[in-house]
Amino acid sequence: APTAVVIVAAGSGTRLGYGLPKALVPLAGAPLLLHTLRGAAGAGLAQQLCVAVPAGDTELTELCRTFAEELGEGGLQITVVEGGATRADSVRAALAALAPGTGHVLVHDAARPLTPSDVFHRVAEALDRGAAAVIPAMPVVDTIKSTAPTEGDAAAIAAEVVTGTAVREQLRAVQTPQGFDAATLLRAHEVAAGWEPEQAAAITDDAMLVESLGTPVYVVPGDLQSFKVTTPMDLHFAETFIAAQG
Numbered sequence: 001a002p003t004a005v006v007i008v009a010a011g012s013g014t015r016l017g018y019g020l021p022k023a024l025v026p027l028a029g030a031p032l033l034l035h036t037l038r039g040a041a042g043a044g045l046a047q048q049l050c051v052a053v054p055a056g057d058t059e060l061t062e063l064c065r066t067f068a069e070e071l072g073e074g075g076l077q078i079t080v081v082e083g084g085a086t087r088a089d090s091v092r093a094a095l096a097a098l099a100p101g102t103g104h105v106l107v108h109d110a111a112r113p114l115t116p117s118d119v120f121h122r123v124a125e126a127l128d129r130g131a132a133a134v135i136p137a138m139p140v141v142d143t144i145k146s147t148a149p150t151e152g153d154a155a156a157i158a159a160e161v162v163t164g165t166a167v168r169e170q171l172r173a174v175q176t177p178q179g180f181d182a183a184t185l186l187r188a189h190e191v192a193a194g195w196e197p198e199q200a201a202a203i204t205d206d207a208m209l210v211e212s213l214g215t216p217v218y219v220v221p222g223d224l225q226s227f228k229v230t231t232p233m234d235l236h237f238a239e240t241f242i243a244a245q246g
């Protein structure tokens with residue numbers, strides 16, 4: 001099926017502390033987004049890359065234009081759209097700009113610059129086998145608990161108290177690219193566009209919107225190298241990975 005990769009790059013990246021949009025932060029001499037674009041294009045699956053950039057951006061847009069020129073007339077279309085206030089808004093903006101007839105959509109975080117080609121292919125293959133939604137994921141190493149703010153006398157002891165412990169064997173840390181049948185993802189985002197702000201604020205990936213439709217979301221193995229660059233430590237980790245590959 002005609003495939004598009006949506007790359008969401010409209011986050012502010014304040015946690016990296018660079019005073020730059022995260023996608024512009026330099027990694028091994030090139031902006032983060034350039035690594036992600038090369039990875040997504042290099043997987044060779046897509047006819048279109050649609051990049052959501054922050055409102056008012058010029059630099060990331062220029063970077064996409066330069067990248068498109070580098071690629072030449074190879075048949076890969078690069079589209080840039082203005083992202084929104086939340087990640088889901090940015091995805092929605094990108095979906096509105098997909099080429100007619102797009103059958104499969106892979107939604108990928110710009111903040112995962114080192115995702116191996118294999119991961120893109122595992123996701124695409126599950127879609128080809130009939131999945132309407134597929135996510136790459138990793139087992140978790142930490143025990144994960146839910147917590148709530150303390151109240152009354154307990155607040156003098158600590159700010160939070162445990163409300164439950166999930167069964168670690170069943171938990172997965174979810175990565176991107178997340179793959180979808182295009183019509184399913186569009187419908188899921190249309191439904192979520194009507195959610196109350198509090199519910200909408202809790203949207204952290206696209207698969208959860210498809211889950212809420214009752215559609216099965218399949219899981220394929222992710223990769224350690226597909227980690228999300230969020231903190232300065234992650235940038236060091238990414239530099240180390242690139243240096244190790246020579």
Ligand code: C5P
Nearest residue numbers: 008009010011085086087090109110111
């Ligand atoms: O904030 P978080 O790390 O979860 O962001 C994941 C991805 O979503 C990043 O690549 C970021 O650029 C993108 N994003 C976006 N629009 C927003 C917020 C985040 O495209 N409003």
